[in-house]
Amino acid sequence: MLLEAQGLTRRFGGVVAVDQVSIRVTEGELVGVIGPNGAGKSTLFHLITGHLRPDAGSVALREQNVTGLPPDRRARLGLAIAFQAVRLFRGMTVLENVMVGGHAWTQHGFVAAFLRLPNHRTEEAAIHAEAVRALELVGLEKEADAAAESLPLGTQRAVQVARALCGRPRLLLLDEPASGLRAAERERLAHLLERLRSEGLSMLLVEHDVAFVTRLAGRITVMDRGKVIAEGTPAEVRRDPAVIGAYLGQERRRVVRA
Numbered sequence: 680m681l682l683e684a685q686g687l688t689r690r691f692g693g694v695v696a697v698d699q700v701s702i703r704v705t706e707g708e709l710v711g712v713i714g715p716n717g718a719g720k721s722t723l724f725h726l727i728t729g730h731l732r733p734d735a736g737s738v739a740l741r742e743q744n745v746t747g748l749p750p751d752r753r754a755r756l757g758l759a760i761a762f763q764a765v766r767l768f769r770g771m772t773v774l775e776n777v778m779v780g781g782h783a784w785t786q787h788g789f790v791a792a793f794l795r796l797p798n799h800r801t802e803e804a805a806i807h808a809e810a811v812r813a814l815e816l817v818g819l820e821k822e823a824d825a826a827a828e829s830l831p832l833g834t835q836r837a838v839q840v841a842r843a844l845c846g847r848p849r850l851l852l853l854d855e856p857a858s859g860l861r862a863a864e865r866e867r868l869a870h871l872l873e874r875l876r877s878e879g880l881s882m883l884l885v886e887h888d889v890a891f892v893t894r895l896a897g898r899i900t901v902m903d904r905g906k907v908i909a910e911g912t913p914a915e916v917r918r919d920p921a922v923i924g925a926y927l928g929q930e931r932r933r934v935v936r937a
């Protein structure tokens with residue numbers, strides 16, 4: 680099993696943002712996560728990457744328990760995320776922002792980088808090449824030298840996807856990557872994700888555009904109010920009464936209580 684999260688729970692004050700959630704991803708699988716606003720999707724992602732600590736539950740990557748590890752250690756084990764709330768470095772170019780992702784696989788740390796040791800220079804060249812390739816994949820090679828913060832938000836999201844790819848992940852978490860994209864850009868992203876999936880990259884995808892997720896995901900987990908309310912193939916999930924209830928607001932309380 681590539682990812683196995685079990686019984687994850689996270690509270691914020693009185694709100695149980697993620698409530699006993701278990702989710703698995705096998706090698707080469709693209710799993711969708713959908714649910715209404717505030718369902719706990721982003722919180723679940725941050726528990727998986729280590730940006731948040733769980734109140735209960737565990738996360739394992741390829742059978743290794745990583746629950747106590749910080750995000751950079753998990754990144755070294757092959758985890759990468761493109762955040763919903765864009766986090767790019769201001770004052771840095773698009774290319775420089777993408778290169779940051781490469782530190783997930785470098786041997787030499789910041790000391791070598793600071794001292795500009797020869798090994799470090801070879802590594803920087805490798806990261807540079809990987810970043811250029813990642814920018815080409817998301818179709819932003821022409822923006823490489825632009826200031827990251829000058830780009831529209833949808834494009835900044837694509838930069839984040841490139842940064843995550845520059846980390847050479849085995850499991851890529853994408854939190855609403857299509858949000859703010861125009862139809863043509865959205866189509867391009869869908870093609871990229873199809874291609875990455877066919878190359879064997881495993882992904883977890885949160886997206887409000889259900890058609891977008893349905894097209895790409897083999898399995899979908901549906902969350903509402905912190906809990907998993909349904910799981911299955913896109914077809915199974917679509918006809919699930921609990922899912923219809925959560926999305927349409929019909930008989931919501933009855934479904935949640937059941």
Ligand SMILES: Nc1ncnc2c1ncn2[C@@H]1O[C@H](COP(=O)(O)OP(=O)(O)OP(=O)(O)O)[C@@H](O)[C@H]1O
Pocket residue numbers: 691694695696714715716717718719720721722723763
């Ligand atoms: N840092 C935080 N501090 C306090 N409450 C938080 C924090 N992060 C999330 N929450 C709360 O936890 C719940 C789940 O939020 P989360 O962002 O995970 O939902 P989501 O499914 O990603 O929603 P959206 O579709 O709007 O992105 C919400 O009630 C939210 O207000």
Ligand SMILES: [Mg+2]
Pocket residue numbers: 720721722763854
């Ligand atoms: Mg979210």
